[in-house]
Amino acid sequence: GADFAARAGLSRIEIVEELGSTNDELVLLAETQPDEWGDLAVLVAERQTRGHGRLHRPWESPVGASLAVSILLRPHNPDGRPLPTQSYSWISPLAALALREALAQVVGLESALKWPNDVVVGGLKISGILAHLAPGAHGEPPAVVLGAGINVSLREDELPVPTATSASLAAGRPVDRTGLLAAYLEDFARRYRAFCAADGNAETPFAGGRSLLSQVQDATITLGRRVRVELPGGRRLVGRATGLDSHGALQVVEDDGGRHTVGAGDVVHLRP
Ligand code: BT5
CATH class of the missing domain: 2.30.30.100 (SH3 type barrels.)
Structure with a gap:
């Protein structure tokens, strides 16, 4: 919990048994408890009863077999200046790149981005990512709530749609759910800090490598x-x-x- 959060550079991580939607809940917390929920605060639910995607489409996350994780972001550069809100459109792709890296490291899976918000393995959806705006704290620009639903160990008969897969199905072996979550959060926090340091500019060299734009282009099938x-x-x-x-x-x-x-x-x- 707290140890991991500190090591990964997260301001907080809460894991709750059940709620409607981690995204909806975090939007609410961002507004009602702005001082308790700062930049890089994470909310994870074991069970989501009303998880959703875009256009109110349902997101299914079978208990114990998936991850529902949302991250609150209050993007500022290292000088404390808020990032331009036009740069917010890069935050979902940042999460997709982080998840792709986590799947490669923890599971050995090769995955790709399907524009705009899916991570796919062999053409099948393993994760859906969805960002919402939340009120900014104390008159600041809006915050971002970045949600990811990750199919970790769903069995064939648990897949909600024929276009879905899970990490364990794709890899053909059990997957460490906590390890995958930790790798995702660590990698995301690292990329996000680099993104903030670059003032949200996707066209400049990024995290010691090529620009974010070209990294995302290359990963997008x-x-x-x-x-x-x-x-x-x-x-x-x-x-x-x-x-x-x-x-x-x-x-x-x-x-x-x-x-x-x-x-x-x-x-x-x-x-x-
Ligand atoms: C997404 O929406 O793919 C974004 C899903 C984001 C879910 C996370 S979970 C944590 C956080 N809290 C929330 O309430 N949401 C976020 P979209 O592109 O609209 O895709 C939704 C469609 O994906 C559905 O209509 C189904 O067809 C399909 N679907 C539902 N559950 C799925 C699953 N587990 N795996 C693959 N596809 C699924």
């Missing part, structure tokens, strides 16, 4: 593929995903040559 995108308003685009812009939005070139930048939506790869 959506790029270069033919896609169908369902936009929030109900409109639909069909074309080729060509890249990410400086905010992490997906660039799509339609079959008739029209160029679009998609900030949010559902992407389906199309088979050639």
